[in-house]
Amino acid sequence: MELTNQVNKYKNLIPNILVIGICLLIANNIYKKQNKEIEDLKYRIESETKKNQIIKQISELENKVAYYRPLFRRPDSGAVISNVTALAQSANVKISSIRPAGEQSLNYYSKASFELSVIAPSYHNLGRFVAGIESFSDFYAVQDITIKSAGQKGELIATLRLNVISIKE
Numbered sequence: 001m002e003l004t005n006q007v008n009k010y011k012n013l014i015p016n017i018l019v020i021g022i023c024l025l026i027a028n029n030i031y032k033k034q035n036k037e038i039e040d041l042k043y044r045i046e047s048e049t050k051k052n053q054i055i056k057q058i059s060e061l062e063n064k065v066a067y068y069r070p071l072f073r074r075p076d077s078g079a080v081i082s083n084v085t086a087l088a089q090s091a092n093v094k095i096s097s098i099r100p101a102g103e104q105s106l107n108y109y110s111k112a113s114f115e116l117s118v119i120a121p122s123y124h125n126l127g128r129f130v131a132g133i134e135s136f137s138d139f140y141a142v143q144d145i146t147i148k149s150a151g152q153k154g155e156l157i158a159t160l161r162l163n164v165i166s167i168k169e
Helices: 002-010 013-072 077-090 123-134
Strands: 094-105 109-120 140-149 156-167
Touching (some): 077 094, 077 156, 123 140
Antiparallel strands (some): 094 109, 140 156
16 A cells, blocks of 8 residues: 555656656757857858958958059050150150050050160269169169160160050059
């Protein structure tokens, strides 16, 4: 009788323990699933933060390019010749000929070339002329230069290739 009383007393306990165990398993599975979703969200946030930083850097670089683009504008041949002539006069160098030597189009920029023949009274004058070209506000670059003595009064005859660089629009 005592055994029957105890069985009757604890008969609801076993199903309750089973229900609690099942609830704990379900709660554990939900917890694991939510924890995985939280980790995925943390990874996505980190990834998006990195993307935002890269986009910000690209934006800053685009602003810099927009700032410098006018410096590399496509020059007019007449303006180039006029600028080179003014530089030659300031360096006391005589230009005997200027002729366009063609244009080369590359991926992001184009390069217009000019062949110049000049007569300079000294190396110093020729150096001032080349330095003036290289430091001009537009992007001019002396690619080749050949210097020969003219034989009279120490004059020099120089032929040079001038490249004018411009960014493609």
